[in-house]
Amino acid sequence: MIYVNRLNKHFQDSHVLNEVSITFDPHITYAIIGSSGSGKSTLLRCLNGLETPTSGVIKIDDVDIFASKDNLAKARSNMGMVFQSFNLFEHKTAIENVMFALIKVKQHTKEEAFKIASQALDKVGLSHRYNNYPHQLSGGEKQRVSIARTLAMSPQLVLFDEPTSALDPEMTIEVLKVIKALVKDGLKCILVTHEMTFAKEVADMIVYMDQGKILEVTPSDDFFTQPQTLRAQQFLSHTQFKGETQ
Amino acid sequence: MNIDFTRIIPRIPYLLEGVQVTLMIALVAALIGSVLGFTIALITSKKGPLGKLLFLFVDFFRGTPLYFQLFFYHYGLPQVIPGFLPTAYHSAFVIFSINSAAYLSEIFRAGIQSIDKGQIEAAKALNISTWDIVVGIIIPIGAKNVLPAIINEFITLIKETSVAAVISVNEIMRRHTIVAGTTFRAFESLIIVGLIYYTITKTLSILGKIVERKLRYDLR
Numbered sequence: 021m022i023y024v025n026r027l028n029k030h031f032q033d034s035h036v037l038n039e040v041s042i043t044f045d046p047h048i049t050y051a052i053i054g055s056s057g058s059g060k061s062t063l064l065r066c067l068n069g070l071e072t073p074t075s076g077v078i079k080i081d082d083v084d085i086f087a088s089k090d091n092l093a094k095a096r097s098n099m100g101m102v103f104q105s106f107n108l109f110e111h112k113t114a115i116e117n118v119m120f121a122l123i124k125v126k127q128h129t130k131e132e133a134f135k136i137a138s139q140a141l142d143k144v145g146l147s148h149r150y151n152n153y154p155h156q157l158s159g160g161e162k163q164r165v166s167i168a169r170t171l172a173m174s175p176q177l178v179l180f181d182e183p184t185s186a187l188d189p190e191m192t193i194e195v196l197k198v199i200k201a202l203v204k205d206g207l208k209c210i211l212v213t214h215e216m217t218f219a220k221e222v223a224d225m226i227v228y229m230d231q232g233k234i235l236e237v238t239p240s241d242d243f244f245t246q247p248q249t250l251r252a253q254q255f256l257s258h259t260q261f262k263g264e265t266q
Numbered sequence: 267m268n269i270d271f272t273r274i275i276p277r278i279p280y281l282l283e284g285v286q287v288t289l290m291i292a293l294v295a296a297l298i299g300s301v302l303g304f305t306i307a308l309i310t311s312k313k314g315p316l317g318k319l320l321f322l323f324v325d326f327f328r329g330t331p332l333y334f335q336l337f338f339y340h341y342g343l344p345q346v347i348p349g350f351l352p353t354a355y356h357s358a359f360v361i362f363s364i365n366s367a368a369y370l371s372e373i374f375r376a377g378i379q380s381i382d383k384g385q386i387e388a389a390k391a392l393n394i395s396t397w398d399i400v401v402g403i404i405i406p407i408g409a410k411n412v413l414p415a416i417i418n419e420f421i422t423l424i425k426e427t428s429v430a431a432v433i434s435v436n437e438i439m440r441r442h443t444i445v446a447g448t449t450f451r452a453f454e455s456l457i458i459v460g461l462i463y464y465t466i467t468k469t470l471s472i473l474g475k476i477v478e479r480k481l482r483y484d485l486r
Binding site for chain 2: 093105
């Protein structure tokens, strides 16, 4: 279980996270939604220590992730992250991108790392792209390499930070398809997304955030049919979500 | 016009021996300066009191002439530090190293800042150690971005070693002074010296271009 207790984050004079408390069950997939600037990405980035909260505690089971470097490393070893801007290592080919952490962190030999990396790339449909550099890949392909890079480390949980926000509609569908298939295969994740239909389909629970606060944590089916808060109702009507599935 | 190379030609080997000295000072300064400069760059690109102190140090060495720095170390310090009597080579090695560290640290700092933070975050999220991030990501990407500036700095360094003549280091310019003084053929000697310097720097810049082409993964 991931326990988030009274998390606050200030950036200069803006209060991005305001007394956020929530418990994430690792057996359930969550989607964090809300308008831009609601603090959803910041919350996600705090979970693996890319952002250090101004105050508050994050514990994974009994381990306080900010108490020591070892604790944070332990947390990160079980948690993968996929970014909006892909963040592939620009000087490495697709396969090298996936192999790098396998060799440096998991201490695999080159041969083992290549095997694991190629399986991961095959899984996201990129078996023909091993030796291409990031600048030779489309946005959708880049994001799929980045997903493969994360999966290859066999994390228990993957954090997706707006994985399709930098993609055009066609590539968005391509990447969402991959994520959906992975979730169907049993991958657990916490995703921050603006794709409402996708959130409804993939997530068991919806976390709705507004102005640095969590307003509701509601099972997905209920959230989209009868959100509890007025703010969430407004949000859904503004995003013109009609409850249809693709 | 009175140009006569006959008296200079026998002195050419003597002038050429200065190339060794010039290159040795430049090489030592480039090596020590790179290591020192990179360390300074890593520290100053993070916020902290040590970074501010080092920045002041860098600023001082960039803000005063090399000529002054050599004189200060070689003739100034011995007056106030009892028993400190550096040889000309000692002074040249120390000052050229520190001076190029100061310039290189600024280049390296720009290189580090040119790296997209997202890639470093991705590496952190993958639990890659700081050491492996520096060696495996920051250095290779940064090197590509700053290589032209570094080559440029090395060329400047080679040219500036000529200043070491003022503390009697036996490099090319110092040898020229001696040759011109004994033969009274300054013009001819200078032509040779100019050709020597130009050959060295041109070779280096061609080598630099070759290395640069190898590092440009974005052109593959």
